[in-house]
Amino acid sequence: MEKQKISRGHFLKYTASSFLxxxxxxxxxxxxxxxxxxxxxxxxxxxxxxxxxxxVSSLMNFCINRKLVFHSQRPVGVALLRYFLQAIPVxxxxxxxxYGLYALLGIGEEQVALRGAIYAGVMTALFAVxxxxxxxxxxxxxxxAERGGGL
Numbered sequence: 355m356e357k358q359k360i361s362r363g364h365f366l367k368y369t370a371s372s373f374l375x376x377x378x379x380x381x382x383x384x385x386x387x388x389x390x391x392x393x394x395x396x397x398x399x400x401x402x403x404x405x406x407x408x409x410v411s412s413l414m415n416f417c418i419n420r421k422l423v424f425h426s427q428r429p430v431g432v433a434l435l436r437y438f439l440q441a442i443p444v445x446x447x448x449x450x451x452x453y454g455l456y457a458l459l460g461i462g463e464e465q466v467a468l469r470g471a472i473y474a475g476v477m478t479a480l481f482a483v484x485x486x487x488x489x490x491x492x493x494x495x496x497x498x499a500e501r502g503g504g505l
Contacts (some may be wrong), residue, residue, distance in 0.1 A: 364423060371418040376477055379411035384470050391463060394453050399463055401454045404473070408445050412438070424493035433492060440487040444480050452476045 357493060386403035416437050420426045426433055455461070455472050463469075 363491060365485070367423040368419065368488070371415060372481060372484075373376050374418070375411040375415035376474070378414055378475060379407040379477070380470060382407035382410050384466065384472060386411075387466050387469065391466070395463060397453060400456065400469075401449060404445075404449055404452065408441075408448075412441050419488060420493060424489065426493035427495065428493060434503050436492040437488070440484065440492060444484055444487075448480055451479075 383403045383406075386406055387399065390399060390402060416434060420430075420433055428436075452473050455476070456469065459472075460467055461472065
């Protein structure tokens with residue numbers, strides 16, 4: 355089995371992919387926070403825009419990373435399953451940390467820009483965790499993956 359390592363090229367392409375996905379996620383988050391601000395409150399106002407933003411950006415990020423960053427040959431179904439098995443816990447952690455900071459710092463629902471800044475900060479903090487999971491597990495080239503088996 356070939357030893358895997360982190361290359362500068364992978365990291366730079368991953369950073370660019372993550373930046374584009376984050377812009378899409380942040381845009382969906384801000385738009386939905388603004389649109390739903392009069393009909394939702396509290397945790398639900400944090401959760402719905404985060405979940406929808408994350409869904410859009412996750413699919414975008416998966417496609418870019420699979421083809422352009424890691425050049426994965428792993429079957430799409432296996433890679434997508436692995437991607438969401440790592441992305442869902444990261445997303446849950448993001449929701450808990452973000453909403454926790456809103457509560458801890460007393461950030462009101464009307465403070466959309468500040469909520470967006472906190473959201474972006476938490477996303478940035480979780481960046482490295484996601485990179486390592488994708489590089490060494492989701493899109494890794496292994497003998498089992500090349501034979502089309504194994505999670």
